[in-house]
Amino acid sequence: MADLQLLFLGTGTSAGVPMIGCHCPVCTSADPHDRRTRCSVVFSYHNINVLVDTTPELRLQSLATGLEAIEAVVITHAHADHIMGLDDVRRFNTLRGGPLDVWAEAPTLEKLRCSFDYAFRAPDPDQKVYRPHLQPQIISGDFSVAGATWQPIRLFHGELPILGFRVGSIAYCTDVNRIPDSSWALLHDLDVLIIDGLQWKTHSTHFSLTQAIEAARRINARQTYFTHIAHAVGHEQTNRQLPPNMQLAYDGLRVHGQLPD
Numbered sequence: 001m002a003d004l005q006l007l008f009l010g011t012g013t014s015a016g017v018p019m020i021g022c023h024c025p026v027c028t029s030a031d032p033h034d035r036r037t038r039c040s041v042v043f044s045y046h047n048i049n050v051l052v053d054t055t056p057e058l059r060l061q062s063l064a065t066g067l068e069a070i071e072a073v074v075i076t077h078a079h080a081d082h083i084m085g086l087d088d089v090r091r092f093n094t095l096r097g098g099p100l101d102v103w104a105e106a107p108t109l110e111k112l113r114c115s116f117d118y119a120f121r122a123p124d125p126d127q128k129v130y131r132p133h134l135q136p137q138i139i140s141g142d143f144s145v146a147g148a149t150w151q152p153i154r155l156f157h158g159e160l161p162i163l164g165f166r167v168g169s170i171a172y173c174t175d176v177n178r179i180p181d182s183s184w185a186l187l188h189d190l191d192v193l194i195i196d197g198l199q200w201k202t203h204s205t206h207f208s209l210t211q212a213i214e215a216a217r218r219i220n221a222r223q224t225y226f227t228h229i230a231h232a233v234g235h236e237q238t239n240r241q242l243p244p245n246m247q248l249a250y251d252g253l254r255v256h257g258q259l260p261d
């Protein structure tokens with residue numbers, strides 16, 4: 001078994017926490033756990049880092065966590081809070097001195113090209129430009145990044161089919177309010193499950209915490225963390241209400257799992 005680590009770069013819902021112009025107890029909280037940038041994680045193994053989603057805060061998240069190298073980018077879906085920092089990966093292109101693979105389903109790659117067409121063009125050696133250099137890689141089943149198998153997990157985010165991912169004994173399932181029958185079996189025997197838990201109130205495209213707890217009980221991972229958290233949810237108070245093996249994630253949290261050899 002090889003070591004597998006997951007770092008939460010961001011754990012906030014699409015508006016971030018605090019929200020602009022909100023003076024509620026969580027948005028004005030002094031607890032750093034109540035400051036949540038947009039949702040993204042990094043899987044680390046075999047001395048490499050794989051970035052899942054590129055939020056509008058990617059640069060700040062990288063600086064805050066000391067992230068200085070990435071091997072590839074994997075995208076769950078093309079909502080703005082998950083892709084609008086894609087331009088920031090140009091620094092990682094420079095640091096590695098080469099292109100970066102971007103893994104996503106075909107419709108998601110199409111949307112990335114609409115927003116960032118310049119990032120997918122081949123570099124022109126005569127032109128000194130500062131932009132990302134990305135190589136699209138279509139996800140159509142299990143795929144491999146740096147010697148590890150990535151299993152896509154079909155999830156539904158309202159009507160939108162999106163992807164979660166399982167790597168070794170960790171699964172990341174953000175932006176979901178329905179897990180189809182075929183996906184439950186992919187979530188067996190997990191050390192760590194990360195799952196959408198927006199707020200206590202029900203929502204049309206995200207699991208509420210009550211629904212997320214119910215899904216987490218069925219999946220029965222050794223530890224579950226909720227992410228994509230809204231401002232209605234205070235960190236300390238909510239974690240006291242939750243069972244010890246189901247807690248809210250926070251920006252900068254690192255968790256560990258295992259990768260089969």
Ligand SMILES: [Zn+2]
Pocket residue numbers: 013014039079081082175228
């Ligand atoms: Zn989102």
Ligand SMILES: [Zn+2]
Pocket residue numbers: 018019022023024025026027028231232
């Ligand atoms: Zn608020």
Ligand SMILES: [Zn+2]
Pocket residue numbers: 077079157175
């Ligand atoms: Zn979304």
